[in-house]
Amino acid sequence: xxxxxxxxxxxxxxxxxxxxxxxxxxxxxxxxxxxxxxxxxxxxxxxxxxxxxxxxxxxxxxxxxxxxxxxxxxxxxxxxxxxxxxxxxxxxxxxxxxxxxxxxxxxxxxxxxxxxxxxxxxxxxxxxxxxxxxxxxxxxxxxxxxxxxxxxxxxxxxxxxxxxxxxxxxxxxxxxxxxxxxxxxxxxxxxxxxxxxxxxxxxxxxxxxxxxxxxxxxxxxxxxxxxxxxxxxxxxxxxxxxxxxxxxxxxxxxxxxxxxxxxxxxxxxxxxxxxxxxxxxxxxxxxxxxxxxxxxxxxxxxxxxxxxxxxxxxxxxxxxxxxxxxxxxxxxxxxxxxxxxxxxxxxxxxxxxxxxxxxxxxxxxxxxxxxxxxxxxxxxxxxxxxxx
Numbered sequence: 566x567x568x569x570x571x572x573x574x575x576x577x578x579x580x581x582x583x584x585x586x587x588x589x590x591x592x593x594x595x596x597x598x599x600x601x602x603x604x605x606x607x608x609x610x611x612x613x614x615x616x617x618x619x620x621x622x623x624x625x626x627x628x629x630x631x632x633x634x635x636x637x638x639x640x641x642x643x644x645x646x647x648x649x650x651x652x653x654x655x656x657x658x659x660x661x662x663x664x665x666x667x668x669x670x671x672x673x674x675x676x677x678x679x680x681x682x683x684x685x686x687x688x689x690x691x692x693x694x695x696x697x698x699x700x701x702x703x704x705x706x707x708x709x710x711x712x713x714x715x716x717x718x719x720x721x722x723x724x725x726x727x728x729x730x731x732x733x734x735x736x737x738x739x740x741x742x743x744x745x746x747x748x749x750x751x752x753x754x755x756x757x758x759x760x761x762x763x764x765x766x767x768x769x770x771x772x773x774x775x776x777x778x779x780x781x782x783x784x785x786x787x788x789x790x791x792x793x794x795x796x797x798x799x800x801x802x803x804x805x806x807x808x809x810x811x812x813x814x815x816x817x818x819x820x821x822x823x824x825x826x827x828x829x830x831x832x833x834x835x836x837x838x839x840x841x842x843x844x845x846x847x848x849x850x851x852x853x854x855x856x857x858x859x860x861x862x863x864x865x866x867x868x869x870x871x872x873x874x875x876x877x878x879x880x881x882x883x884x885x886x887x888x889x890x891x892x893x894x895x896x897x898x899x900x901x902x903x904x905x906x907x908x909x910x911x912x913x914x915x916x917x918x919x920x921x922x923x924x925x926x927x928x929x930x931x932x933x934x935x936x937x938x939x940x941x942x943x944x945x946x947x948x949x950x951x952x953x
């Protein structure tokens with residue numbers, strides 16, 4: 566009997582994606598970039614060798630599809646004009662950006678790269694090989710995140726950082742794939758030690774190409790781009806999109822830390838190729854939070870005031886429609902009234918799922934020693950959050 570799945574929208578496709586690796590964005594990486602990452606990050610641990618072989622195999626198998634996409638679309642991508650400044654959704658990981666992004670994505674006048682195009686390893690082939698993407702999506706979605714109440718769908722918005730990692734070697738995603746080199750990957754991805762701007766200039770070229778490709782794929786719609794590492798790239802984004810719009814969400818740093826620890830303990834074995842201890846994960850969270858939020862606070866004043874909206878996540882919950890209306894008004898985005906019924910429906914559905922998840926999952930409280938550590942290391946962020 567055929568194993569059949571459902572791609573949201575009613576399209577049924579036969580699944581042949583290996584179950585344990587079906588949600589693995591790096592499966593779409595180019596072979597040259599994959600070999601480079603393996604060498605630069607000192608390879609993979611033995612327990613992840615089979616997964617590494619799977620990525621190598623997928624990279625080889627999809628080479629003809631990547632060539633096809635290049636032949637059919639490279640010129641169109643290069644000539645694509647991004648007419649409307651993108652809307653960048655910022656905030657450190659687990660700050661409420663996924664909920665906000667999925668809500669705003671209910672406006673059909675806005676465009677984005679989808680979960681199906683990113684998470685199934687299809688970021689380099691989806692323009693020319695839509696049927697392949699649908700087949701992979703049917704084997705993967707809907708997908709429970711396990712760390713919260715969100716049920717991911719194939720046509721939900723994805724994060725372009727994971728797509729970029731399939732063609733460019735210096736991304737934050739590399740730190741998830743190779744966690745022993747997490748700090749090196751983050752430093753490169755945020756240009757922290759890029760004194761000659763070599764990596765930054767390469768990143769700008771690769772990122773702009775990706776934004777053009779996404780724009781082409783959504784027929785020129787204005788883009789919403791939720792990508793936590795961009796929180797630390799404000800100046801670089803402004804060099805590419807001087808009139809870009811920025812929405813920054815911030816959540817209680819204590820809860821953000823706890824949620825990130827839970828996420829990385831679960832996701833590193835799924836996405837990663839190396840093992841590190843919980844203590845190392847904890848240190849990396851505090852370090853990267855300092856770096857990303859420090860860069861944001863240092864550079865946020867370079868954004869024209871009319872192009873920046875900051876939201877305390879705790880205030881957003883329960884007042885979503887008021888905030889959305891204010892965002893549409895300040896950024897002069899058309900279509901709020903048209904999208905409002907869909908917004909309200911999504912808010913109601915998410916609330917029901919959250920309450921059900923909360924009743925079944927109790928968070929582990931932070932001990933006093935960790936609370937004191939967070940208070941000390943993230944004092945600047947805690948004070949900023951409290952005053953929002």
